[in-house]
Amino acid sequence: MPIRTLTSLLAIGLAATACSPSRDWRELHPEGSSLRAQFPCKPDRHQREVRLAGRTVRMDMLVCHDRGATFALAFADVADPGAVAPALDELRAAAVGNVKAAAVHETALAVPGMTPNPRAVRLQFDGKRPDGTPVQEQVGLFAYGMRVYQATVLASRLKPAEADTFLGALRVSP
Incomplete structure (x- = not known):
């Protein structure tokens, strides 16, 4: 096994171990x-x-609150391939704008x-x-296709390992 693969597996294992004792993660x-996600608490569905990308769409949301942190997953079908990019841009702008974040660190x-x-x-970001x-x-x-997703973790003081676990567990399985 290449060292890079072994190091990656070890890092994932440590991150999962770091979160496991304090939260009860479950796959949903x-x-x-078509998404599989892990939540540390039983989410409510809303x-x-x-309005997204110039049209009215139904947005489904799963949200749970646990020990001062909120974990949320929202998704909506935009019904037009040309609306996917604008919808993602609007979701980004809303997330940043809702907390009036000044500096945003962005990665692929x-x-x-x-x-x-x-x-x-x-x-x-902080806001x-x-x-x-x-x-x-x-x-x-x-x-995924014409469905856009937004996964969010927020808290007064966010634990990076918990955000890594929540966001890192996302999988699309058609």
């Missing part, structure tokens, strides 16, 4: 989705109509099974809640 396959995001898209990104208290947030944005 949201109904109506639906609402939103590769979710196994996703449709390749240059707008698939992982964002990290403020509506009441002015500080918040740290990490967001993953990606698409």
Whole structure:
């Protein structure tokens, strides 16, 4: 086994071990989705109509709160291949704007099974809640076909290993 592979496996194992004692991670396959995700708590499911890429679409959301952190997964079908990139851009702008983040650290995001898209990104930023208290947030944005996804972790003081576990466990399985 190449050293790079061994090192990667070890790092993944340590990250999972670091999170395991403090949270009860469970794999979910949201109904109506090709996605597999892990949540540290049982999420509530919500639906609402939103404007995205110039049209009204139904957005499904899974959200749970555990020990001061919020874990959320939202997805919506945009019904037009040309609307995927604008929808991802709008989701990005809304996530950053909702907490009035000034500096955003952005890296490419590769979710196994996703449709390749240059707008698939992982964002990290600090901002403020509506009441002015500080918040740290990490967001993953990606698409599968004409469905766009936003995975979010936020807390007053975000633990990077928990965000890594949540965002790193995302998988699309058609």
